[in-house]
Amino acid sequence: MRIWEADLAIDDEFYEPGRFVTLPACEIGFAIGHKNVYFPATEVAHPAPDSSSVEALFASLERREALVIPHHTNVHSESSRRTFWTEHDFTTHDPVFERLIEMSQNRGSFECETVGGNVSFGELGSSVWSALQHGMKVGFVGGTDTHRGLPGEWRSPLAGLDPDESPSVGGLTAVIASGLTRESIWNALWNRCCYATQGQRTLLNFALDEYPLGSVISAAAVERFAHRSKNRDTGFA
Known part of the structure; x- marks a missing residue:
């Protein structure tokens, strides 16, 4: 695991609270989809030795702080010579660790099943919409898949995409945090x-009364909010 140890050292070298935040992470490939695994600090062992299966990965993380993010969910590796993987299997979902899902990256958007616009791959039943229909309570992130550490980079020729014919920037993740530290960024994630964007640096905040973006609330709370909103519109208290 020399590469992992070297990566952790680089994370610490470039971490500058208040200016630039690094989080240790790795990608692990399974036949039923790839996962990006994030940790809040660099005092952590690589999860790969315990990751012979998705179930083994989750079991190995039981006593650790970690986030597991489904990666390029609605596409498969049909032309890969090195490894083979299918569209994501959401029946393996672990609600403890899988609190986020990748919405966009340099293969395009995985928001919905219908191909068109920024959605280059679909109709496989593993889009973000499909995940929500499975009952997954997840937030949305965006990234790239170039493995070059260039946020929002233009598409590389992955999965048969021609970057000249299909110009689209990679995804970005916006984090609403209380500060620019590992702890603050981690807590927000x-x-x-x-939220995810398709490369645009859009500033957005959203809350429902005292419930910030990402909250899980009851139907009763939604009804109370809708009732108050209606009263405001009609001028009644």
């Missing part, structure tokens, strides 16, 4: 207080 853990609480799903974040």
